[in-house]
Amino acid sequence: MRLSxxxxxxxxxxxxxxxxxxxxxxxxxxxxxxxxxxxLAKQLxxxxxxxxxxxxxxxxxxxxxTRSATEITVLDVVEAIEGTRSTFICTxxxxxxxxxxxxxxxxxxxxxxxxxxxxxxxxxxxxREVTIADLSGAVGEYDGxxxxxxxxxxxxxxx
Numbered sequence: 001m002r003l004s005x006x007x008x009x010x011x012x013x014x015x016x017x018x019x020x021x022x023x024x025x026x027x028x029x030x031x032x033x034x035x036x037x038x039x040l041a042k043q044l045x046x047x048x049x050x051x052x053x054x055x056x057x058x059x060x061x062x063x064x065x066t067r068s069a070t071e072i073t074v075l076d077v078v079e080a081i082e083g084t085r086s087t088f089i090c091t092x093x094x095x096x097x098x099x100x101x102x103x104x105x106x107x108x109x110x111x112x113x114x115x116x117x118x119x120x121x122x123x124x125x126x127x128r129e130v131t132i133a134d135l136s137g138a139v140g141e142y143d144g145x146x147x148x149x150x151x152x153x154x155x156x157x158x159x
Contacts, residue, residue, distance in 0.1 A: 001123075006081045009035060010043045011135065014077055017053065018069045018136045019151035023062030028154055043081060050080035069136060075127035087123070088116035 013029050026044055030037040044063055047053045052072055053063050065072065090113040094101050109117065140147055 001087045003078065003082060006039075006043045006046070007078055009033060009040055010047055010077050010081050011074065011132075013040070013044065013063070014047070014052070014065065014069070014072060014132045015135050015139055015147075016150055016154070017063060017065050018132060019147040020154045021151070022060060022155060023056040023064045024154050025062040028158070029063065032150065032154070046080050047077070050076065052076055052080055065132070069133035070131050072132045073128050074130045074132075074135070075124055077132070078127055086117065087120045088113070090116075 012033055016029065016032065017024060026041055027037050029044070030040040033040065044053065044055075048055060048063075051066055054066050055061065055063055090109065092106060094110055095103060095106055136147060
């Protein structure tokens, strides 16, 4: 399984927004993360469509989380960017080729599909257990003052 870079950017933005007392412009988030504003705008729009953040209009506008960081899971962010579809898609390969099984003989998923679907459920369950607040706390433990420095930088006057 491979997730797009948009997931990483989206998670970083959600964590960063926990450090800001005011809405943060998309351009400022893009600058902080060293990505293009156009690229990041797509991720922010997906997060907005999913109801995880919203754009505040006006001179001091920007993006804010729509609910507490304790209520937004990593899975919420992943699904906002990548969608909710399973990471495995069974194409019923057992119904093709010279020894193809008839459709009626394939009513139950095969062991391969069952294993892959179980893995997808386990992966999603693990991501559902971690919140943006958990990530913010872990970032703070990793580099004690980084979130306060980020918060100050986000609110500092722009050239």
